[in-house]
Amino acid sequence: MNAAAATHQHTNCLRCGRTLRNPSPDGYGPKCRTKVRKAPVDLADYKAHQVASARELIEDGAIIPLRSVVFIAVSTDGTETYKTAPTACSCPAGVKGSRCYHQLAARMLLAA
Numbered sequence: 510m511n512a513a514a515a516t517h518q519h520t521n522c523l524r525c526g527r528t529l530r531n532p533s534p535d536g537y538g539p540k541c542r543t544k545v546r547k548a549p550v551d552l553a554d555y556k557a558h559q560v561a562s563a564r565e566l567i568e569d570g571a572i573i574p575l576r577s578v579v580f581i582a583v584s585t586d587g588t589e590t591y592k593t594a595p596t597a598c599s600c601p602a603g604v605k606g607s608r609c610y611h612q613l614a615a616r617m618l619l620a621a
């Protein structure tokens with residue numbers, strides 16, 4: 510877990526907005542967490558390490574909904590944040606037009 514996520518206290522579920530009754534490291538209630546993990550996303554375009562990084566980002570609570578399809582993603586070292594959507598991202602890879610794992614995480618969350 511990265512430092513930025515560890516210090517972030519979630520009081521409401523990031524997906525449905527309901528009050529979290531138990532501490533939640535990723536910011537999801539139990540039902541929403543299950544849905545996010547089983548999100549039907551086509552992973553064929555992504556490498557295994559990108560899929561793992563996207564899942565880790567979600568499980569660290571390091572990708573937070575901003576508005577409609579836009580999310581804020583925290584960089585691995587916790588020092589920067591990126592604006593991420595399913596097909597665009599403001600991270601160094603994303604601005605070059607590469608498919609980054611932030612975009613994948615956004616797709617997973619939207620498909621959940």
Ligand SMILES: [Zn+2]
Nearest residue numbers: 522525538541
């Ligand atoms: Zn929820």
Ligand SMILES: [Zn+2]
Nearest residue numbers: 598600609611
């Ligand atoms: Zn990115």
